[in-house]
Amino acid sequence: MWFATLPRRIAALPRLALKALKRSPKALWRAVKRSPKALWRAVKGTPKALWRGVKTIGRGLRAAYRGLRAPAGRLTVHVAVTALALIGALAAGWFIVPGAGPAWSFGTEPTPEAEEAPLVLTPEDALENAPDAGLPAETAPVGDNLTGESPTTAPTTPPAGTTSLDSWAASLTALGIPERALIAYGRAELVSATANPGCNLSWTTLAGIGATETTHGTTGGNHIQADGTTLTEIIGSGYAEMGPMQFLPSTWENWKADGDGDGQTNPHDIDDAVTAAANYLCHDDRDMSTPDGWYAAVHSYNPREDYVKKVFDRADEYGRESTA
Template identity: 70%
Template sequence: MRFADLPRRLASLPWKALKATGRGIRAGFRGLRSHVGRLAVQCAVTALALAASLGAGYYLVPTAGPAWSYGSEPEPEAEEAPLVLTPEDAPAAGLPAEPDQAPGSEPPSPSDSASTPSDVANDLDTWAGSLTTLGIPERALVAYGRAELVSSVLNPGCNLSWTTLAGIGATETNHGTTGGNRIQSDGTTLTDIIGSTYGEMGPMQFLPDTWERWGADGNGDGETDPHNIDDATVAAANYLCHDEHDMTTPADWYDAVFSYNHVDTYVQKVYDRADEYGKQSTA
């Protein structure tokens, strides 16, 4: 190459570079129009978006992810003490609800409950009136006592005490007074008590299908009404005593109440209240 041609060649270099760039751009566009090119662009865009998201997440939430990824382990949580599933003893039975009877006389039969003799009714009323310190409405307490009497005939050997029925009534609906309700003189609640979860009914909160099987006529009026505490307590007594439960035996008592509501904390609440009623009534 002659030195005389050098200036001309140097001057043509920018033009050659521009032409080469143009050819590269045109080749790139042709490549993008191909299937492989479009796929490559999509992959590149996806990778950039993912990288941007991860980067933004690191700065916005720098401690996200498992603790081990940041060089620290979480403190182990303390183990909760196991729930005592079975009470050491059956709850205190409390004063019996039985009315005074002549020696050798039979307890009242379920049919007698429909037309309870005045002396028996008066004895139940007197008995309930003597336990006002328990905080149980007298009409509810009369129903618990009546159900104990009826159960002693229908379920011999079960030895069900009114205190267990009262413990259930307290736990379920506070003896039919939940939500400002109350039990009327005929034993029905002022308004129907319906559970919000499963449609439980009445002061003892029977499920509809359970009531269909265990519903009882506790006051002898010819009807079975889950909203009547006399009917509901007798039905609850029959339910608790089935499977030959002996309610003076701790294991049987626990099994019976657990079958009423399959929750251990529920059983414990019923036990605590029944035991307290029994102790207070004999203090």
């Protein structure tokens, strides 16, 4: 087809014209060297060579024009113009906004944000380093809301039996806490009121710790079974912390408790773990109804300011929503 050879013809036009121009000066120089007669022939031949070049260019242009008028030629022009426009837009974007686009397109990757360190139970010597009950800690309490007040606590009426505790937990499902965990928190408050008189520990503080440590025993797709144990054992990655309240093995040995009266002490049983946590928080005759006493207790559980702030916020939220 004629349009198949069109690009080759167009490409040959400059070469033919250059060849004609190159041939004319050479012929003129030979004529000068040989004789005036030869010079005259060269002068006469130069316009002819130029004319032949012009005619060749004209034929090429006419052929190109005829090709462009054909459907295939118009399609080729459209494709070429579109490609040139796209290339031009990309080039303009590169020079105008060189930093646009994702980082990987420039051979660089964004620096990932540092992950938050896992929240773990206090180290083995935390009891010695924890603030004394009723005294200010070495650093100021976290957040303005810890100054002069304790987390909002929800009153818990001692139930007549298990059924009353179950009904109480069922009435607080809007908090987003698993009902089985709520039963453990409520039971631990009642047990602590007898075992640790004057501590004034509220179930909301225990729930705040449980939420911060393992989201009430549901971390990693887990859940608490009817007997209080988690579906699979929860073991922390930092210090092999155990269970829904994340006790260190050595700390559990010091504070283990039988919260459900089954004759066993199991850190993976939320009843036992929450009761042990209550005893731990209330040691040294702490009064958790005071800001200093509450802060000292939670800070000794995990001596990190951000940890205390998280527990406070969640405990305060549970207290407010459960009494609204």
